Amino acid sequence: MGIAGAPPGVRSVVVERPDGALVAWLTVENPAKLNVLNRALIGQLTAAVEPLAGAPDLRAVVLTGAGTRAFIGGADIGEMAGLDPASARDFITALHRACAALRALPVPVIARIRGHCLGAGLEVAASCDLRLAAADARFAMPEVAVGVPSVIEACLLPGLIGWGQTRRLVLTGEAIDAAEALAHGLVERVVPVGELDAAIEAWLDAIVAAGPVAIRAQKALIRRWERMPIDAAIDAGIEAFAESYRGAEPKTFMTRFLTRPR
Numbered sequence: 001m002g003i004a005g006a007p008p009g010v011r012s013v014v015v016e017r018p019d020g021a022l023v024a025w026l027t028v029e030n031p032a033k034l035n036v037l038n039r040a041l042i043g044q045l046t047a048a049v050e051p052l053a054g055a056p057d058l059r060a061v062v063l064t065g066a067g068t069r070a071f072i073g074g075a076d077i078g079e080m081a082g083l084d085p086a087s088a089r090d091f092i093t094a095l096h097r098a099c100a101a102l103r104a105l106p107v108p109v110i111a112r113i114r115g116h117c118l119g120a121g122l123e124v125a126a127s128c129d130l131r132l133a134a135a136d137a138r139f140a141m142p143e144v145a146v147g148v149p150s151v152i153e154a155c156l157l158p159g160l161i162g163w164g165q166t167r168r169l170v171l172t173g174e175a176i177d178a179a180e181a182l183a184h185g186l187v188e189r190v191v192p193v194g195e196l197d198a199a200i201e202a203w204l205d206a207i208v209a210a211g212p213v214a215i216r217a218q219k220a221l222i223r224r225w226e227r228m229p230i231d232a233a234i235d236a237g238i239e240a241f242a243e244s245y246r247g248a249e250p251k252t253f254m255t256r257f258l259t260r261p262r
Helices: 039-054 085-104 120-126 152-172 178-184 193-209 212-225 230-244 249-258
Strands: 009-016 022-029 058-065 070-072 109-113 116-118 130-134 138-140 189-191
Touching: 009 039, 022 039, 039 058, 039 085, 058 070, 058 193, 070 109, 070 120, 085 120, 085 152, 109 120, 109 193, 116 120, 120 152, 130 178, 130 193, 138 178, 152 178, 178 189, 189 193, 212 230, 212 249
Parallel strands: 022 058, 058 109, 070 116, 109 130, 116 138, 130 189
Antiparallel strands: 009 022
16 A cells, blocks of 8 residues: 555565465555656556566566555656657657556456546556456546647557547546446446455456466467457467467366366
């Protein structure tokens, strides 16, 4: 939850669960300012995410914000107000790099969302594989209200909520609550605030119970599907299915299934 008075930062902790699985928890810690992302925090987020890509035993990542008021409340408007075209390009490219690092992780990334998830925060959440929100969460893309368009990973929104709802969010800056976000497909599940961590653990239980090689192969295949026409995506899936049998995991997990107590 962050330490009162501590300087802003991004905390990365790899936790060994009771089942022995390793899960990384990343926390954006700037609660006094709704965890908004300034240049330093954007760089720290990227620096925290990128090394996880090379962790062979990692099974999942959970990304959250410190405190109870916000997941990430956007990018730092105080910094953005002083940008010029060159520095604006650098700022937004750095933010894209952080989002791209999340998308490139070979294991599932879960966004644990409480409170405000705005602008850059919603782009970060969209870059995760799964989004689990508390009932107090609120979502918006308010960039046009401060004179700039929504860009970079905002381009993922049509794949989640369709073009109409994307236009609504980015052209009006309107905020929606967690229930509406769920109805539109912006998040995968909404739970009462007190049940948020239990729901995260339930998803982690399901992920770590599955074949670790299969999970990584599935995420890689999903990323390929995003860029492929249907016929090519099917061919890629056939190849991924056949390749999975080069290892022992299918036999091990299927034997376990077939010999389970009934």
